[in-house]
Amino acid sequence: MDALTLHRIHFAFTITYHYLFPQLTMGLALLIVVLKTMALRTNDERYNVAARFWARIFSVNFLIGVVTGIPMEFQFGTNWSEFSRRAGGVIGQPLAMEGVFSFFLESAFLGLFLFGEKRLSKFAHWGAAFLVFLGSWISGFFIIITNAWMQHPVAYRLLPNGTFEVSSFWGLMMNPWAWLQYAHNMSGAVITGSFVMAAVGALYVLQNREGDYGRIFLKLGVQAGLISCIAQIFPTGDLHGKYLARHQPVSIAAMEGLFHSEKGAPMVVMGQPNFATQKIDNPIAVNKVLSFLIYGTTAAEVSGLDQFPRDQWPTTLPLLFYAYHIMAGLGTYFAALMAVAAFLLWRGKLYTARWVLWPILLSFPLPYIANTAGWMTAEIGRQPWLVYGLLRTSEGYSKHIDVATSLFTLLGFLGMYSVLSILWIVIVYTTIQKGPSPVVEASSSHSPATA
Amino acid sequence: MGALWFWLVAVMLSAYVVLDGFDLGVGIISPFVARTEEERQHALRAIGPVWDGNEVWLVAAGGTLFFAFPLLYASAFSGFYMPLMIVLWLLILRGLSVELRMHVNEALWRSFFDGLFFFSSSLLAVFFGSALANVIRGVPIGPDNYFFLPLWTDWRTGANPGILDWYTVIGGLMAVLALSLHGALYLSLKTEGQLADRARALVRRLWPFVCLATVLAIPATVLARPDSLGNYRIYPAAFLSPIAVVISLVAIPIALRRRSEVGAFLASCAYLSAMLCGAAAGLFPVLLPSTNSSGESITIASAIAGPHSLRVGLAWWIFGMMLAVLYFSTVYWLFRGKVAQHADTYGH
Numbered sequence: 083m084d085a086l087t088l089h090r091i092h093f094a095f096t097i098t099y100h101y102l103f104p105q106l107t108m109g110l111a112l113l114i115v116v117l118k119t120m121a122l123r124t125n126d127e128r129y130n131v132a133a134r135f136w137a138r139i140f141s142v143n144f145l146i147g148v149v150t151g152i153p154m155e156f157q158f159g160t161n162w163s164e165f166s167r168r169a170g171g172v173i174g175q176p177l178a179m180e181g182v183f184s185f186f187l188e189s190a191f192l193g194l195f196l197f198g199e200k201r202l203s204k205f206a207h208w209g210a211a212f213l214v215f216l217g218s219w220i221s222g223f224f225i226i227i228t229n230a231w232m233q234h235p236v237a238y239r240l241l242p243n244g245t246f247e248v249s250s251f252w253g254l255m256m257n258p259w260a261w262l263q264y265a266h267n268m269s270g271a272v273i274t275g276s277f278v279m280a281a282v283g284a285l286y287v288l289q290n291r292e293g294d295y296g297r298i299f300l301k302l303g304v305q306a307g308l309i310s311c312i313a314q315i316f317p318t319g320d321l322h323g324k325y326l327a328r329h330q331p332v333s334i335a336a337m338e339g340l341f342h343s344e345k346g347a348p349m350v351v352m353g354q355p356n357f358a359t360q361k362i363d364n365p366i367a368v369n370k371v372l373s374f375l376i377y378g379t380t381a382a383e384v385s386g387l388d389q390f391p392r393d394q395w396p397t398t399l400p401l402l403f404y405a406y407h408i409m410a411g412l413g414t415y416f417a418a419l420m421a422v423a424a425f426l427l428w429r430g431k432l433y434t435a436r437w438v439l440w441p442i443l444l445s446f447p448l449p450y451i452a453n454t455a456g457w458m459t460a461e462i463g464r465q466p467w468l469v470y471g472l473l474r475t476s477e478g479y480s481k482h483i484d485v486a487t488s489l490f491t492l493l494g495f496l497g498m499y500s501v502l503s504i505l506w507i508v509i510v511y512t513t514i515q516k517g518p519s520p521v522v523e524a525s526s527s528h529s530p531a532t533a
Numbered sequence: 534m535g536a537l538w539f540w541l542v543a544v545m546l547s548a549y550v551v552l553d554g555f556d557l558g559v560g561i562i563s564p565f566v567a568r569t570e571e572e573r574q575h576a577l578r579a580i581g582p583v584w585d586g587n588e589v590w591l592v593a594a595g596g597t598l599f600f601a602f603p604l605l606y607a608s609a610f611s612g613f614y615m616p617l618m619i620v621l622w623l624l625i626l627r628g629l630s631v632e633l634r635m636h637v638n639e640a641l642w643r644s645f646f647d648g649l650f651f652f653s654s655s656l657l658a659v660f661f662g663s664a665l666a667n668v669i670r671g672v673p674i675g676p677d678n679y680f681f682l683p684l685w686t687d688w689r690t691g692a693n694p695g696i697l698d699w700y701t702v703i704g705g706l707m708a709v710l711a712l713s714l715h716g717a718l719y720l721s722l723k724t725e726g727q728l729a730d731r732a733r734a735l736v737r738r739l740w741p742f743v744c745l746a747t748v749l750a751i752p753a754t755v756l757a758r759p760d761s762l763g764n765y766r767i768y769p770a771a772f773l774s775p776i777a778v779v780i781s782l783v784a785i786p787i788a789l790r791r792r793s794e795v796g797a798f799l800a801s802c803a804y805l806s807a808m809l810c811g812a813a814a815g816l817f818p819v820l821l822p823s824t825n826s827s828g829e830s831i832t833i834a835s836a837i838a839g840p841h842s843l844r845v846g847l848a849w850w851i852f853g854m855m856l857a858v859l860y861f862s863t864v865y866w867l868f869r870g871k872v873a874q875h876a877d878t879y880g881h
Contacts, residue, residue: 156610182596183853188854245839248839
């Protein structure tokens with residue numbers, strides 16, 4: 083394996099694994115605030131118990147997010163030193179701001195939120211939950227600012243020594259790409275949080291245990307799930323896609339597998355991109371839809387890959403095509419599932435509809451796959467650039483790190499993260515098994531809806 | 534502007550060492566002072582609400598270093614590749630050991646995480662100490678500003694050093710001693726009963742060793758990098774830091790004799806900061822000295838980011854640091870006083 087590929091896999095693996103945790107952290111943080119708000123408004127202690135239950139899962143998830151997140155910042159320097167040297171004056175900025183504005187806030191108030199409930203007033207405890215939520219969403223914001231600058235560099239200046247510096251702070255912060263990507267990404271995180279919460283609710287209802295809590299989780303999970311699933315497609319996904327088509331036309335051509343420019347371009351639902359023949363094998367396509375989605379009219383011409391020099395095509399093109407289609411396909415499924423569930427919830431039939439509860443239970447891994455596939459689409463779509471149009475990926479890695487050394491550390495991370503996965507599963511499993519019910523109430527709780 | 538950022542990063546790193554230092558120290562000494570299950574929980578509760586926030590100083594300092602001195606970040610992080618990866622793994626293990634211990638009520642599970650807590654905290658102290666010693670000693674920087682250090686070579690300083698040589702090993706051991714003392718002072722301040730008594734007894738035993746190591750560090754540093762005291766001739770103000778080191782070291786037993794645990798802990802904070810300031814003053818304006826002639830030392834001037842980046846950075850940095858100080862004061866204020874021997878939470 084060559085050094086470039088290895089460094090790419092090194093970063094790709096560690097960042098993909100890391101992001102399994104923050105997406106749930108950010109999604110759950112919002113849902114916990116909703117639970118705490120309902121507890122304040124209704125004075126119903128069950129919402130506080132529910133929030134405490136999710137805080138237990140949150141704390142483990144947050145921890146693994148933190149410990150797998152620190153290596154990300156370090157890896158810019160260790161494995162991508164040339165990129166760090168040249169772009170550090172710009173991307174170092176939002177990364178440092180993440181630490182200063184988000185991590186200090188989060189770490190300070192997470193302790194209060196987890197350990198201080200008995201000592202704080204109920205309003206102060208709500209405030210602690212809110213600040214943890216705010217911190218986690220600010221953290222996501224600065225990471226997206228960093229990534230958006232790599233996708234769509236703005237507000238920079240090239241210095242004589244070949245490095246970049248920020249030319250306008252607000253230009254960097256107001257990068258339109260960042261705001262579209264942020265909206266799309268955060269709604270994706272809420273989808274993960276909602277699906278996990280709804281799945282635990284479905285589990286409890288199907289097992290006929292934990293009394294009202296299964297229904298509380300299902301209800302909130304389905305409501306938040308429906309809103310976020312719709313927002314994921316429209317407006318965030320739609321706007322992001324259109325912006326992408328304008329600024330990275332070669333990426334969208336590759337994502338859609340459009341080898342040749344076409345008027346009234348079809349949307350390929352599935353198929354296999356074939357490099358040799360430059361067409362999609364066995365396509366299932368819908369005519370003219372792609373032109374419409376990007377330009378709002380079925381007649382518009384969409385640029386195909388043939389419009390661009392070969393050295394600007396995204397590398398690993400079939401992977402990009404599949405990642406994008408998996409993301410879009412799953413997104414459609416999520417919206418459909420949540421629409422059905424929300425309809426049944428509204429009709430008061432959800433808690434007995436086993437044919438929907440089962441899919442809700444089994445679907446919780448899918449948002450993780452969709453979020454991962456979405457990020458793969460963004461990151462592979464940016465190739466062969468590390469900073470779009472400015473710095474190629476092949477120029478950015480640490481050239482003086484031996485291939486065997488980075489293979490060794492990659493294997494080290496694989497092993498270490500396997501252990502983390504096992505611990506996460508053990509602890510989340512025991513937490514779910516124990517359930518939210520306080521011990522005294524557990525024996526007296528009833529479940530009238532499924533009786 | 535460059536000098537300002539040099540000292541801002543130095544202050545952030547000192548904050549990290551002072552704050553995370555005491556919870557690392559608690560990890561190192563916990564097997565010796567916390568003997569029963571209750572005492573172990575007690576010790577962990579004394580750092581529980583703050584250790585994660587303390588560790589954020591490392592991330593924030595790293596980020597600040599990244600944007601203020603991109604070349605240093607690129608060169609040092611890739612050059613110290615292996616030890617940094619080991620540090621990352623140790624940070625992961627340590628985070629797990631603090632947080633996951635309480636999740637399963639089983640003696641073997643808890644003993645395992647106790648052992649992991651001790652192991653990872655001790656090794657982290659060794660690595661941080663030897664990292665500082667590596668920076669003071671210098672590294673073989675190549676003409677392209679990069680280098681790659683093996684974990685060890687022939688254990689000698691000189692043109693071809695390793696991460697570990699006699700000097701950096703002394704640095705690592707010294708960090709273990711100093712942070713153990715720091716952690717013991719913290720436990721004597723925040724806990725009560727036998728745990729606090731044992732921590733105080735440990736302070737008395739550790740203190741002479743820390744003094745001895747501090748005195749030995751000066752000739753060792755001169756041997757490892759002969760021109761390391763040059764700055765003290767140019768800037769007489771640099772002598773403030775060794776003076777502060779001596780005063781704060783002496784203040785520790787005096788404060789303890791007067792039963793001022795806060796005073797003793799703050800003296801230890803001052804000692805650690807003064808040691809780091811002394812090291813920084815010895816380096817300035819060099820960031821990473823070169824041990825050979827093929828490449829030049831990385832200096833503030835060669836590594837500094839663009840001027841507009843730095844002006845922009847200063848604006849938000851000041852604002853962000855004010856917020857951070859506010860959060861930390863709030864948390865430490867709410868968490869003031871002795872930690873009760875028994876838990877008062879909803880069982881997280």
